[in-house]
Amino acid sequence: MCGRFVVSDTTADLLPELVGELAARTEHVDQETGEVHAGLAPSWNVAPTDPVYAVRQRNGQRELPQISWGFVPSWAKDFQKQRPKPINARIETVATSGMFKRAFATNRCIVPALGYYEWVVREDGKEPHFVHEPGGALAMAGVVSAWPDPTKPEDDPDKWRLSLAIITRDAHVAPGEVHDRMPAFLTPDGYDDWLDGSLGTDDLLALLDHESLAVAPGLEQYEVSRAVNNVRNQGPQLIDPVRRADRADEPVPLFGDKEPPV
Numbered sequence: 001m002c003g004r005f006v007v008s009d010t011t012a013d014l015l016p017e018l019v020g021e022l023a024a025r026t027e028h029v030d031q032e033t034g035e036v037h038a039g040l041a042p043s044w045n046v047a048p049t050d051p052v053y054a055v056r057q058r059n060g061q062r063e064l065p066q067i068s069w070g071f072v073p074s075w076a077k078d079f080q081k082q083r084p085k086p087i088n089a090r091i092e093t094v095a096t097s098g099m100f101k102r103a104f105a106t107n108r109c110i111v112p113a114l115g116y117y118e119w120v121v122r123e124d125g126k127e128p129h130f131v132h133e134p135g136g137a138l139a140m141a142g143v144v145s146a147w148p149d150p151t152k153p154e155d156d157p158d159k160w161r162l163s164l165a166i167i168t169r170d171a172h173v174a175p176g177e178v179h180d181r182m183p184a185f186l187t188p189d190g191y192d193d194w195l196d197g198s199l200g201t202d203d204l205l206a207l208l209d210h211e212s213l214a215v216a217p218g219l220e221q222y223e224v225s226r227a228v229n230n231v232r233n234q235g236p237q238l239i240d241p242v243r244r245a246d247r248a249d250e251p252v253p254l255f256g257d258k259e260p261p262v
Contacts, residue, residue, distance in 0.1 A: 187211050
């Protein structure tokens with residue numbers, strides 16, 4: 001699955017075909033200084049319900065809104081109280097599920113990330129690992145819902161509240177994985193077909209399968225600090241490798257002695 005991920009200062013630069021120009025037109029406020037900066041707002045511990053950057057296509061133009069992570073279907077009675085708010089949609093059922101099938105057919109997106117976290121359960125607690133593509137960033141496929149706020153008039157620009165789920169698939173093809181599920185990924189070759197709406201259901205599913213198989217073999221993982229477990233913790237130190245050579249059951253960090261990505 002994908003329950004936390006990272007967006008760094010360099011994520012847009014590592015995905016130029018997807019978010020390069022869009023990020024250049026995006027601004028964010030530094031939470032510590034209050035200063036306004038161009039580009040994506042970094043977050044080293046993106047969690048469910050957070051607003052996340054997602055590339056979508058409307059009227060032939062790509063846009064980069066921030067969308068609430070946790071899918072609220074358009075037919076839900078209350079955006080805040082809706083349960084469940086799934087953060088992931090399984091590729092095996094996303095095209096047929098009553099929750100997701102409309103979004104899969106008409107409202108898809110791509111979520112940029114430097115990498116994401118998965119956990120190994122140990123006797124002494126949950127141990128986070130950072131999964132990434134060395135020297136690159138990840139483009140995760142997603143589906144978007146637009147929920148009509150009944151308290152707002154039709155011409156109000158805030159009438160529609162957006163939410164999303166990240167599509168996942170089996171992870172047996174990814175040598176760097178520590179979980180049985182992983183996000184469905186896209187490469188630059190698949191961006192247009194995924195976003196523009198011209199493909200049918202079977203072709204979209206085949207595209208996701210093909211693209212994920214292209215990305216997965218390049219994934220690597222390593223253990224990181226358990227500070228990741230607290231969603232309030234932030235900072236690039238969260239993806240620094242942790243080495244525990246004294247523990248026999250410790251998975252060997254595939255990242256080796258390189259510096260972590262930034």
